[in-house]
Amino acid sequence: MHRRDLLKLASTAALGWSASLRAAGARRPKVLYFTRSGGFEHSVVRCQPGQPSYSETCLIEMGKRAGFDVEATKDGRVFDASLAPYDLIAFFTSGDLIGPSKDGGPPMSAAGKQKLLDAIAAGKPFVGFHSATDSFHTPGPRNQNQAVVDPYVAMIGAEFIKHGQQQEASLILASRFPGAAGMAMGEGISFHEEWYTFKNFAKDLHVILAQETQMMKGDVYQRPDFPCTWARMHGKGRVFYTSLGHREDVWINPFFQAIALGGINWALGKVDFNIQPNLDQVTPQASQLNPEVKS
Numbered sequence: 001m002h003r004r005d006l007l008k009l010a011s012t013a014a015l016g017w018s019a020s021l022r023a024a025g026a027r028r029p030k031v032l033y034f035t036r037s038g039g040f041e042h043s044v045v046r047c048q049p050g051q052p053s054y055s056e057t058c059l060i061e062m063g064k065r066a067g068f069d070v071e072a073t074k075d076g077r078v079f080d081a082s083l084a085p086y087d088l089i090a091f092f093t094s095g096d097l098i099g100p101s102k103d104g105g106p107p108m109s110a111a112g113k114q115k116l117l118d119a120i121a122a123g124k125p126f127v128g129f130h131s132a133t134d135s136f137h138t139p140g141p142r143n144q145n146q147a148v149v150d151p152y153v154a155m156i157g158a159e160f161i162k163h164g165q166q167q168e169a170s171l172i173l174a175s176r177f178p179g180a181a182g183m184a185m186g187e188g189i190s191f192h193e194e195w196y197t198f199k200n201f202a203k204d205l206h207v208i209l210a211q212e213t214q215m216m217k218g219d220v221y222q223r224p225d226f227p228c229t230w231a232r233m234h235g236k237g238r239v240f241y242t243s244l245g246h247r248e249d250v251w252i253n254p255f256f257q258a259i260a261l262g263g264i265n266w267a268l269g270k271v272d273f274n275i276q277p278n279l280d281q282v283t284p285q286a287s288q289l290n291p292e293v294k295s
Helices: 003-024 054-066 076-080 110-121 130-134 151-156 254-267
Strands: 030-034 069-073 088-091 126-129 159-163 167-173 188-193 196-199 206-212 226-234 237-242
Touching: 030 054, 030 076, 054 069, 054 254, 076 110, 088 110, 088 254, 110 151, 110 226, 110 237, 126 130, 126 151, 126 254, 130 151, 130 159, 130 196, 130 237, 151 237, 196 226, 226 254, 237 254
Parallel strands: 030 069, 030 088, 088 126, 126 237
Antiparallel strands: 159 196, 167 188, 167 206, 206 226, 226 237
């Protein structure tokens, strides 16, 4: 897909949703953007004193166009308070969010984690970016699928294993999900990114983008194609996740912004879409891992 078409796709979607909100006289939804790093701290969520992070700035600008507001924090104590003021919870997190952090932000409590999961199950929308799947790992080997997973992993839909070197790779469109309607089914798009690999896929995933592994370099990618962007229901809550977002240039990529806005607005209920599970049809060998990959 040409860049001009992607720009049109992103701007048209944002303006359309924003116009719908204005016409209805609706209150602007409020997004809580949680960026605590219990593990590796990505540059896009690193804050300078008194300044927002790069991804926070991008998300705020996307919200201005699409009609939502963003409140960002690294303070895990926010989940001990009422989540009622927030219409959607977004994560760009890493590691054990209850333990010490790389960024000095106060941790979540175990009760706060449970409160988050209960809120999503009751209908609070959730959106995860990139390393949100690298949070609250299931105990055990990283390179093995497990029958019982951490409740957070069960909610988000899969668990990060490892990544290789950053490289150019292709994603294949598996669904005409909001934000991707301008692409043809099966169409590919490629760009440079840090690509995650996953295990413990939820059986009810609606795969939006599949990672095409055939031409990728590195042992971690020597496996069949697998989901990298998906949607699912966790109880009554709409959950959207994309593995994209490691690099600064990805955050300003119009394809990323279109898909991210599509996920946010679907999660908020501003647009509807049938997310019938398609994991077995789109990526039937997704759980086939490379046994040579070390945890």
